[in-house]
Amino acid sequence: MADYGLPDVPFHAGPLLTGHDAYEGMSLSERKRLLGLFVIMTRRLPITYRTFVHRKSDFDDNRQRFEAQLKRDIVNLLLAHLSDFHSYGTVKVYYDGGQQIVTDALRGGIEYALSKDAIVYRDASPRDYRLEQVADFLCTLELTCEKFRNGEQTETDNKFFGDWKSFRVNYLKPIRRKRLES
Structure with a gap:
């Protein structure tokens, strides 16, 4: 970043x-360069x-149903890739604890699918972990994709990503090559 004359600040998409x-x-152009x-x-x-x-609204504010669905998604993904996870001596889970429902679903799903002895939980701060910043970025891209698909994109989305086609070609498609299918 220093080579480009940009400040070294932890990435936080929002x-x-x-x-x-x-x-x-910071100017819009500096933020776009970052x-x-x-x-x-x-x-x-x-x-x-x-x-x-x-969408939380799909669960009629029923926290238990929503958490159960998140946990089921996590378990299904982990079981689909169980041999990959078993190839590691330890699976480290970094989460900032931002949403209790996500914390509970993560713990429940991971502990159901993987051996509790092989799991280490760590508090994560985006300032401390570049991969946490990457996770924030990936979630932002997927959320932006949903907003474009549903015609709910904001003016800010348009400023940074352009229209749907530009977003899909320049951001979503290259990143989705890294997507783990369940």
Whole structure:
């Protein structure tokens, strides 16, 4: 980032897009350049990812049904790739504890599908872990995809990603090559 004359700030998609927090006072072009560098870094990382998209409104504010669905999604993914997870001596789970329902579903699903002796949980702060920043970015892209599909994209989405075709070609398609199918 220093080579490009940009500040070295932890990536956080929401504030980057809206110009808040560490990005306050940065121009739109600087924030777009930061996003572009993060896209390049993410494309080069040897990672796979999977996101799950649910609308809370589909669960009629029933927290238990929503948590059960998230847990089921996690269990199904882990069981589909169980041999991959068993090839590791330890599976480390980094989560910032941002949403209790996600914390509960993660713990429940992971502990159901994997040996409790092979799991280590760690608190994660985006400032401390670049991969947490990557996870935030991937979730933002998948959420933006849903917004475009449903005609709910914002003016900010359009400023940063362009129209649906531009978003799909320049952001979603290259990143989805890393997507882990269930």
